Amino acid sequence: MKTEKKLIIAHPGLCTGCKSCEIACAVEHSKSKDIYFASLETPLPIQRIRVLLRDSYSMPVRCQHCLDPPCLAACPTKAIFQTPEGFVLINDSRCIGCGSCVGVCPVGAIQIHPELKIAIKCDFCVDRVRAGLLPACVEACPTGALQFGTLDELRSKARAPTRAKMEETISPKILREMLQTVRWV
Amino acid sequence: MEGEKVVLKIQPQKVSLNPAAQELIEKAQKEGVETAWDRYLAQQPQCGFGLLGVCCRNCVLGPCRIDPFGNGPKKGVCGADADTIVARNLLRMIAAGTAAHSDHARDIVHVLELVAEGKTKSYSIKDVEKLLTVAKILGIPIDGRDTSEIARDVAHVLAHEFGKHDEEPLRLLMALAPKRRKELWQKFGVMPRAIDREVNESMHRTTMGVDADPVNLLLHGARTSLADGWSGSMMATLLSDILFGTPKPIEYVINLGVLKDDYVNIVVHGHNPILSIKIAEVAMSPEMTELAKKYGAKGVNVAGMCCTGNEVLMRLGIPTIGNTLLQELAILTGAVEAMIVDYQCIMPALATLAECYHTKLVTTEPKTKIPGAIHIEFDPANADEIAKKIITLAIENYPNRNNARVYIPKHKSKAIAGFSVEAILSALGGTLDPLINALKDGTIKGIVGVVGCNNVKVKQDFGLITLTEKLIENDILVVGTGCWAHAAAIHGLFSKEAVEKAGPGLKKVCQALGIPPALHMGSCVDCSRILIVLGALADALGVDISDLPVAGSAPEWFSEKAVAIGTYFVASGVFTHLGVVPPVLGSKKVTKILTEDIEGVVGGKFYVEPDPLKAAETIISVIREKRRKLGWPV
Numbered sequence: 001m002k003t004e005k006k007l008i009i010a011h012p013g014l015c016t017g018c019k020s021c022e023i024a025c026a027v028e029h030s031k032s033k034d035i036y037f038a039s040l041e042t043p044l045p046i047q048r049i050r051v052l053l054r055d056s057y058s059m060p061v062r063c064q065h066c067l068d069p070p071c072l073a074a075c076p077t078k079a080i081f082q083t084p085e086g087f088v089l090i091n092d093s094r095c096i097g098c099g100s101c102v103g104v105c106p107v108g109a110i111q112i113h114p115e116l117k118i119a120i121k122c123d124f125c126v127d128r129v130r131a132g133l134l135p136a137c138v139e140a141c142p143t144g145a146l147q148f149g150t151l152d153e154l155r156s157k158a159r160a161p162t163r164a165k166m167e168e169t170i171s172p173k174i175l176r177e178m179l180q181t182v183r184w185v
Numbered sequence: 186m187e188g189e190k191v192v193l194k195i196q197p198q199k200v201s202l203n204p205a206a207q208e209l210i211e212k213a214q215k216e217g218v219e220t221a222w223d224r225y226l227a228q229q230p231q232c233g234f235g236l237l238g239v240c241c242r243n244c245v246l247g248p249c250r251i252d253p254f255g256n257g258p259k260k261g262v263c264g265a266d267a268d269t270i271v272a273r274n275l276l277r278m279i280a281a282g283t284a285a286h287s288d289h290a291r292d293i294v295h296v297l298e299l300v301a302e303g304k305t306k307s308y309s310i311k312d313v314e315k316l317l318t319v320a321k322i323l324g325i326p327i328d329g330r331d332t333s334e335i336a337r338d339v340a341h342v343l344a345h346e347f348g349k350h351d352e353e354p355l356r357l358l359m360a361l362a363p364k365r366r367k368e369l370w371q372k373f374g375v376m377p378r379a380i381d382r383e384v385n386e387s388m389h390r391t392t393m394g395v396d397a398d399p400v401n402l403l404l405h406g407a408r409t410s411l412a413d414g415w416s417g418s419m420m421a422t423l424l425s426d427i428l429f430g431t432p433k434p435i436e437y438v439i440n441l442g443v444l445k446d447d448y449v450n451i452v453v454h455g456h457n458p459i460l461s462i463k464i465a466e467v468a469m470s471p472e473m474t475e476l477a478k479k480y481g482a483k484g485v486n487v488a489g490m491c492c493t494g495n496e497v498l499m500r501l502g503i504p505t506i507g508n509t510l511l512q513e514l515a516i517l518t519g520a521v522e523a524m525i526v527d528y529q530c531i532m533p534a535l536a537t538l539a540e541c542y543h544t545k546l547v548t549t550e551p552k553t554k555i556p557g558a559i560h561i562e563f564d565p566a567n568a569d570e571i572a573k574k575i576i577t578l579a580i581e582n583y584p585n586r587n588n589a590r591v592y593i594p595k596h597k598s599k600a601i602a603g604f605s606v607e608a609i610l611s612a613l614g615g616t617l618d619p620l621i622n623a624l625k626d627g628t629i630k631g632i633v634g635v636v637g638c639n640n641v642k643v644k645q646d647f648g649l650i651t652l653t654e655k656l657i658e659n660d661i662l663v664v665g666t667g668c669w670a671h672a673a674a675i676h677g678l679f680s681k682e683a684v685e686k687a688g689p690g691l692k693k694v695c696q697a698l699g700i701p702p703a704l705h706m707g708s709c710v711d712c713s714r715i716l717i718v719l720g721a722l723a724d725a726l727g728v729d730i731s732d733l734p735v736a737g738s739a740p741e742w743f744s745e746k747a748v749a750i751g752t753y754f755v756a757s758g759v760f761t762h763l764g765v766v767p768p769v770l771g772s773k774k775v776t777k778i779l780t781e782d783i784e785g786v787v788g789g790k791f792y793v794e795p796d797p798l799k800a801a802e803t804i805i806s807v808i809r810e811k812r813r814k815l816g817w818p819v
Contacts, residue, residue: 017230017232018234058230143253144256
């Protein structure tokens with residue numbers, strides 16, 4: 001892997017399941033890019049990231065922008081392509097909405113837009129990233145569960161919390177235990 | 186992530202202990218109809234800020250959230266930290282619960298006033314003796330006065346308790362709470378002054394820029410909850426007894442199997458008995474039976490749901506469906522012509538669900554309207570006419586029942602209810618002494634009040650029943666109200682045979698008195714009856730409530746009303762278990778106050794444990810410790 005490749009990583013221990021990332025994603029993919037107006041648009045904007053619950057961990061799931069994307073290989077119209085940054089994108093005008101990509105995605109990150117009938121998925125906020133901004137989901141995450149950077153940058157940020165910090169804050173384990181009250185799932 | 190998609194499916198036997206509920210959840214799945222369990226899954230994962238209580242929406246500088254893990258913001262825009270936000274949110278929950286119980290009481294005061302002034306023929310004073318008792322404790326003269334005059338004075342004095350602006354403590358509390366409690370509340374400045382005032386002050390304190398001190402906020406929470414337990418709820422109970430009769434032991438049948446194939450089924454759901462008791466009475470009239478026959482049914486079957494069901498069954502022994510998570514399932518039988526609701530715990534989902542069947546959902550209260558429901562406004566001055574109108578609507582709907590879609594589970598249980606304080610005293614032979622002696626010599630080890638709710642987060646009835654069975658097995662008498670009572674009845678704990686599940690001491694006492702080992706004391710406002718028992722025991726023994734070998738528990742709570750109840754239990758000195766974690770863990774300080782420090786102040790505290798068996802064991806050891814301190818055999 002090229003170390004300068006930008007990544008978004010999700011830290012499930014820090015995800016509170018608030019779904020701020022989902023809302024920010026939908027707003028970013030709206031016409032107005034404004035929370036107050038986005039909910040009035042037709043068609044309504046759709047988020048491309050989903051917070052799922054698994055084994056009492058909540059976790060944002062989105063396109064992983066694979067190095068060797070099965071969706072790209074499966075696309076009969078060559079609508080899916082890779083950018084120089086390694087982002088896997090869909091060319092809307094070439095997409096025929098056949099859904100071939102949906103079935104092969106290993107994380108279930110592609111959906112067919114119910115009204116536009118084309119495949120949609122995380123585009124890594126490519127315009128924002130090229131403009132030097134954070135992807136919308138990362139910017140919106142209130143606990144730092146979503147982080148953006150190169151592998152080296154992310155590695156250097158990952159430090160063990162100090163003892164003092166651990167004492168003054170809530171252990172992610174407490175939230176896990178609360179989510180575990182969903183005992184029958 | 187692995188490649189597979191996460192599919193969450195409801196397995197009926199995993200989400201409810203009630204076999205009738207399991208059958209209907211399966212029916213819902215077959216018919217593609219959504220229930221609370223489906224909607225709960227659709228909400229997953231639920232927001233951690235909300236679960237931890239660190240989200241503040243009290244002004245539009247925000248909304249603000251505190252990062253519970255310390256990486257993000259530690260303060261809201263105004264500077265409120267997690268401690269302040271969690272305490273403020275909890276106080277608002279207590280205020281809402283208190284408002285609900287007390288507004289219910291206000292409606293009953295209104296009916297008493299109409300009766301006293303001769304403005305309604307639909308109701309009367311059913312328990313004159315209780316009216317006189319209440320008048321006496323309120324200092325209202327009774328000698329040589331007629332009942333309606335006394336009733337009018339009682340209504341006026343109690344109505345005054347809501348909004349009076351002097352600093353005097355609430356009169357019902359002063360009359361009924363044990364002496365040591367009152368001294369303690371006075372000392373810590375938590376004596377409630379007026380019901381609406383405490384709720385109002387809660388809203389004031391929690392608005393932007395007022396109270397930021399978690400201790401000060403929580404103390405007001407205690408004060409507000411006391412206005413509920415010892416006054417609002419207390420008033421609802423006392424006046425319902427006066428108007429509808431003080432409950433006496435009564436047999437009834439419960440579970441979804443009480444719905445009948447060839448009858449017009451009407452379900453009364455909500456909390457206030459004013460209308461539901463009328464529906465039950467009028468439905469039994471020959472006129473309504475005749476009308477039902479005209480439409481091809483054998484008669485009208487009125488079944489109770491939730492606490493309005495409790496209110497009516499405690500007095501009339503009507504068949505009862507059960508607790509709150511059965512509300513949608515009742516409609517799912519396809520055999521309910523009408524569901525008549527008043528207020529509280531009414532899922533708005535009922536309207537959509539009713540549209541899937543022939544059921545008419547009828548709202549009756551100006552403060553409870555649901556889009557999609559038929560609204561027939563109730564007026565206590567014309568109660569009989571309105572009840573007749575609603576029942577007629579249900580009867581006329583009977584031919585619309587689609588028998589191909591009807592499925593009524595067979596399950597139903599026999600149970601005994603009606604254990605008001607008066608009924609318990611009468612079972613004891615008129616005095617508390619037999620109970621006190623049994624407690625002292627250890628035949629009965631203690632008393633636990635179990636209350637409140639089902640919650641989709643817990644397997645329905647599992648927490649309530651597991652905990653209750655463990656307690657009675659250990660010679661602890663269980664009393665309770667609300668949705669617990671429905672669960673206990675459905676699972677056979679209100680039958681005389683249930684004594685077989687009791688420990689040897691409790692079994693002996695129950696057999697001697699002819700009572701089950703778990704006692705149905707009424708609806709959730711009737712938790713006030715538990716306070717009366719605790720106060721009377723404390724006074725009789727010359728100790729404080731916090732010294733008694735007693736505890737409270739809400740294993741499956743969900744409602745803000747349960748927060749108010751839990752808080753007035755704790756403030757009254759009771760060790761109180763919660764089976765669902767309240768939204769306070771985002772503040773270590775508030776959590777510590779509620780589960781540790783508060784005990785040093787009021788003698789009671791909260792204890793949170795989702796596992797009902799572990800909770801029962803802890804409760805048993807707390808009771809043992811209290812017995813040891815009293816010098817009673819453990």
